[in-house]
Amino acid sequence: MSAEEILQILSSESSVTSTELASRFNCDHQKVVGAIKSLESLGDVISTKIETVKQWKLTEEGEIVVKNGSHEYVVFSLVPSEGIPQAALMKAAGSVGKVGFSKAMSAGWISMDKSSQPPLVKKKVDTAKDNVKDYLVDIVGTGGSSVPDKEKADLKKRKLVQEVVEKVYILEKGENFSTSITKAETDLTAEMISNGSWKDVSFKPYNFDALGISPEGGTLHPLLKVRAEYRQIFLEMGFTEMPTNNYVESSFWNFDSLFQPQQHPARDAHDTFFISDPHSTHLMNDEYVKQVAEIHSVGGFGSQGYGYDWKTEEAAKNLLRTHTTAVSARMLYNLAKQKEFTPQKYFSIDRVFRNETLDATHLAEFHQIEGVIVDYGLTLGDLIGVLYQFFKKLGIEKLRFKPAYNPYTEPSMEIFSYHAGLGKWVEIGNSGIFRPEMLLPMGLPENVKAIAWGLSLERPTMIKYGIDNIRDLVGHKVNLKMVKENPLCRI
Amino acid sequence: IKYCPGLKSIRYDLLCPEGLVRALLIFTSKIEPPIYKARPVSSNKLHTLTVKLPPKGTRHYRPYVVGGILRNINFTEFSCKTFIDLQDKLHMNICRKRTLAAIGTHDLDACEGPFTYELVPKKDIAFVPLNQTKVVTGEEFLDFYADDRNLGKHLHVIEKYDAFPIIYDKNRNVCSLPPVINSEKTKISTSTRNVFIDITATDLTKAHIVLDTLTAMFSQYCDVPYEFEPVKIVYETDAHPGETVPTMESRRIHVSQDQVNTLLGIDLSIDEIVRLAKKMSLGAEVGKSIDSKGTSGVYIDIPSTRHDVLHPVDVIEDIGIAYGYNRIPKVFPKMGTVAQPRVVNKISDLVRRELALCGYYEVLAFSLCSEDENSTWLRRKADNPKPVRLLNPKTFEFQVMRTTLISGLLKTVAHSKSQKLPIKIFEVGDVVFQDKSVPERQCRTRRRVGALWAAKTSGFENIHGVLDRIMLMFEIKRTNKGNSEGFQFIASDDPVMFPGRCADVFYKGARIGLVGVVHPEVLAKFDIIYPCSMLELDLDPFE
Numbered sequence A: 001m002s003a004e005e006i007l008q009i010l011s012s013e014s015s016v017t018s019t020e021l022a023s024r025f026n027c028d029h030q031k032v033v034g035a036i037k038s039l040e041s042l043g044d045v046i047s048t049k050i051e052t053v054k055q056w057k058l059t060e061e062g063e064i065v066v067k068n069g070s071h072e073y074v075v076f077s078l079v080p081s082e083g084i085p086q087a088a089l090m091k092a093a094g095s096v097g098k099v100g101f102s103k104a105m106s107a108g109w110i111s112m113d114k115s116s117q118p119p120l121v122k123k124k125v126d127t128a129k130d131n132v133k134d135y136l137v138d139i140v141g142t143g144g145s146s147v148p149d150k151e152k153a154d155l156k157k158r159k160l161v162q163e164v165v166e167k168v169y170i171l172e173k174g175e176n177f178s179t180s181i182t183k184a185e186t187d188l189t190a191e192m193i194s195n196g197s198w199k200d201v202s203f204k205p206y207n208f209d210a211l212g213i214s215p216e217g218g219t220l221h222p223l224l225k226v227r228a229e230y231r232q233i234f235l236e237m238g239f240t241e242m243p244t245n246n247y248v249e250s251s252f253w254n255f256d257s258l259f260q261p262q263q264h265p266a267r268d269a270h271d272t273f274f275i276s277d278p279h280s281t282h283l284m285n286d287e288y289v290k291q292v293a294e295i296h297s298v299g300g301f302g303s304q305g306y307g308y309d310w311k312t313e314e315a316a317k318n319l320l321r322t323h324t325t326a327v328s329a330r331m332l333y334n335l336a337k338q339k340e341f342t343p344q345k346y347f348s349i350d351r352v353f354r355n356e357t358l359d360a361t362h363l364a365e366f367h368q369i370e371g372v373i374v375d376y377g378l379t380l381g382d383l384i385g386v387l388y389q390f391f392k393k394l395g396i397e398k399l400r401f402k403p404a405y406n407p408y409t410e411p412s413m414e415i416f417s418y419h420a421g422l423g424k425w426v427e428i429g430n431s432g433i434f435r436p437e438m439l440l441p442m443g444l445p446e447n448v449k450a451i452a453w454g455l456s457l458e459r460p461t462m463i464k465y466g467i468d469n470i471r472d473l474v475g476h477k478v479n480l481k482m483v484k485e486n487p488l489c490r491i
Numbered sequence B: 001i002k003y004c005p006g007l008k009s010i011r012y013d014l015l016c017p018e019g020l021v022r023a024l025l026i027f028t029s030k031i032e033p034p035i036y037k038a039r040p041v042s043s044n045k046l047h048t049l050t051v052k053l054p055p056k057g058t059r060h061y062r063p064y065v066v067g068g069i070l071r072n073i074n075f076t077e078f079s080c081k082t083f084i085d086l087q088d089k090l091h092m093n094i095c096r097k098r099t100l101a102a103i104g105t106h107d108l109d110a111c112e113g114p115f116t117y118e119l120v121p122k123k124d125i126a127f128v129p130l131n132q133t134k135v136v137t138g139e140e141f142l143d144f145y146a147d148d149r150n151l152g153k154h155l156h157v158i159e160k161y162d163a164f165p166i167i168y169d170k171n172r173n174v175c176s177l178p179p180v181i182n183s184e185k186t187k188i189s190t191s192t193r194n195v196f197i198d199i200t201a202t203d204l205t206k207a208h209i210v211l212d213t214l215t216a217m218f219s220q221y222c223d224v225p226y227e228f229e230p231v232k233i234v235y236e237t238d239a240h241p242g243e244t245v246p247t248m249e250s251r252r253i254h255v256s257q258d259q260v261n262t263l264l265g266i267d268l269s270i271d272e273i274v275r276l277a278k279k280m281s282l283g284a285e286v287g288k289s290i291d292s293k294g295t296s297g298v299y300i301d302i303p304s305t306r307h308d309v310l311h312p313v314d315v316i317e318d319i320g321i322a323y324g325y326n327r328i329p330k331v332f333p334k335m336g337t338v339a340q341p342r343v344v345n346k347i348s349d350l351v352r353r354e355l356a357l358c359g360y361y362e363v364l365a366f367s368l369c370s371e372d373e374n375s376t377w378l379r380r381k382a383d384n385p386k387p388v389r390l391l392n393p394k395t396f397e398f399q400v401m402r403t404t405l406i407s408g409l410l411k412t413v414a415h416s417k418s419q420k421l422p423i424k425i426f427e428v429g430d431v432v433f434q435d436k437s438v439p440e441r442q443c444r445t446r447r448r449v450g451a452l453w454a455a456k457t458s459g460f461e462n463i464h465g466v467l468d469r470i471m472l473m474f475e476i477k478r479t480n481k482g483n484s485e486g487f488q489f490i491a492s493d494d495p496v497m498f499p500g501r502c503a504d505v506f507y508k509g510a511r512i513g514l515v516g517v518v519h520p521e522v523l524a525k526f527d528i529i530y531p532c533s534m535l536e537l538d539l540d541p542f543e
Helices: A003-012 A018-025 A029-040 A060-068 A071-078 A086-107 A131-142 A149-157 A190-195 A222-236 A286-297 A312-316 A325-337 A380-393 A436-442 A458-465 A480-485 B017-027 B077-092 B138-146 B152-157 B204-221 B257-264 B270-279 B312-323 B343-357 B406-414 B460-473 B520-525
Strands: A015-017 A046-058 A110-113 A120-123 A161-173 A248-250 A275-277 A318-320 A344-353 A365-376 A399-403 A409-419 A424-434 A448-456 B048-052 B064-070 B101-107 B115-121 B163-168 B174-177 B195-201 B227-235 B243-245 B251-256 B283-287 B297-302 B423-434 B443-454 B487-491 B497-507 B510-518 B532-538
Touching (some): A015 A018, A018 A029, A029 A046, A046 A060, A060 A131, A222 A344, A222 A458, A222 B343, A275 A318, A286 A436, A325 A344, A325 A365, A325 A436, A325 A448, A365 A380, A380 A409, A409 A448, A409 B312, A436 A448, A448 A458, B017 B077, B017 B204, B017 B270, B048 B064, B064 B204, B077 B101, B077 B204, B101 B174, B101 B204, B138 B152, B163 B195, B251 B257, B251 B312, B257 B312, B270 B297, B343 B423, B406 B423, B443 B460
Parallel strands (some): B048 B115, B048 B227
Antiparallel strands (some): A015 A161, A365 A448, A424 A448, B115 B163, B163 B174, B227 B243, B283 B297, B423 B443, B443 B532, B497 B510, B510 B532
């Protein structure tokens, strides 16, 4: 039997089943099924339908019965007319003796004559009809349709037959039916290309439903992919990056230089990480420190100040910066020390620290995005204009501004954008014009104004990637699978 | 009572419904801003509050006091509640939980002036505190309130002293023991007609703000609205020369038209500026020009409720708010600037990309960690190098600023047990350590790269390969020891690594990092079951 022979049969007959083929070729059904499977893989050469069929089949023991007769018949045949001692009979019958003897006894074919010594087994009837064998022959020949169910059950119980469920293939011609087979190749090889055999071979159809093999490459972290986009936007808009790689800052630069009074709640230990070692800093720039002390305690430059007792020790306390505006303050101070003032655009995206109670949206450290523009005569209109430009690059066109309070900006504005998904206005950042009490003590010219805005990096990233818990985004408990499968950041 | 949460936190006059309603009525031009007037009482008839804090020349821990009187007030249940409520809000807010200033309010008909503010030894104090029925002595006082959820948290102000501040009336009745409690005797109720307010403080400016705010808001319920009676404060110490408060006087500043328009970026006429300022409860009238350009200006009278106004920009912001931020035309600053990224960040990005191309996943650990994670778990000494230590962390997770990226990478592996092997991760980040030679901050920051390989076998050669790759990308060749041009790989024995499987990396004669197989004892501390190889390098030398 070969696959071609099956095709030969199909070329003359419209339909044939696998069981028919097995009996025609007189071979095992499974072998036929194998041949059909390989024909199926050629494409539409044949079309198949599957039916499940229950069939009675002989067990190995059943095959022996068909060959030799039932065990009881074998035993019956071995009994001579004069009788035979049971032990001798058993020896003659071999492995089937025990079962055959009891079955022949219960069938009434033989009996025990206990009158002689030793007792003899004698035939009780002259001839016996071997029904068991006949039934089995019937099952082999015709599937056993004429055998009563009760008998079948009995045979099954005697483990002479078993019921098997078989898949039967019904074959018909396929669309590309042909009686000849060209072996399908699975893949294009270098050899085929060099010897040109690719032109003559047919290829196994590709299973496009299967998954590809995942590439071995690495990935960048999702939050830093978003950081790269923001950084790119700032650079496109002509902003210079500030040196923010200093997490440790003095209270002076983090708060005092920003005109944030020393009793301000943000300077509380509940909000800010102070440092035990090195606990405090040596404040430099004596002249500037004096100016800051004065603007806080008694005012100046048109301001009445906060009217409190400003303490150097409080300003000297080290902390982990609570915002990158501490760095902006240093930049503006350095700019003021320049021989001649030049307009500047600055930005930074870096870590800041808050001594907060951690929850799903708050961590003790997060990234702040900050932009600062400093030039003569900048107005609130400039700030609004820049914010529209900046957020437009992020794909946000609808903005609204709300008055806010911030110790170092005046005016101060909260930035809101319309979130189409949430269907409402959401706060996306803070902005303002730095107070004269911050800029003038540094020594910047009076009509120089600095406009600034800030937002967090984590929040927009969480919204973008639909992450609810910030700890699923940053920190060591992040699932690497998320890092691996996180999509490109295209804003 | 809760109001609009978006209000500016320093607008103390908007913390009560009285102030909020008043501001809205003025904004919508329904009423004129009120004018506060002192009751016509001749100065020798004024109540006095004398500060008798011994001895002259020494500073008391709560040196200042102010006071004021509201006569013929008509409380309702509502206004009595808002009066208490405003005090609570001021205590929480500007008074910084009563540390900077603390308010006491009394039924003036239950006590009698003149009043004194004294520092009294504990043993000499005995009174019935507010809402109590029994006398509590000064000796019992701290224990009596120790477990009180609301008042107990203010005890820290006085607990370390033997003498407590007391405000007495003429008959030595205790009015209050600031900043903790008033007396039951002078309790305010809806039937109270005359209110005496005392405010003790460490910060006199804040005391004035609080007094002005209470007076401005609740004088509206007096028979003659917005009338108040001042109190004469006499200091027997040298803390202050003495004063009569409140004055409720407005301050006059001048704002030029040019200042307004150049800060906001709009073009308002003088009349418009006046109109908008008035909407914001500010007094405003056209004033003569003061600036060199000769532009005209406006005199702004800042009422005593607006202590938040420090500078003309605060007035200009109010004018901007009245005008509407969303109506301001947008412009884009005309500036030709050339953008400049930081070199250290560019180098970091190049290395990050290279490591991702090498098949490593980027991780982002916290820069704060525990002492153990940063040193002893790594088999390293605690102070080599010395980390920056936090004073007030809320958890053990955040004790120090990391001095190495190693622990963050190991923690990440420990949490990646379900990942397919090998686990390949990296991080580029800053580490910080103390360095007394750095002026001002006394600590140094380093940009580092760390990479880790974890699998069934150590895979040292893979991490070695990553190092070679980084050097190849920076065009740094491997050279022999002593040749300062290239990089060298010199066997070392950092305790974090397995003995004999650790090398220092030298570049231009300086050690810039290490490569090795992580010591099994370190792995055990971090609960990691696979062998790991890793490298850590400074990136600053590549700039």
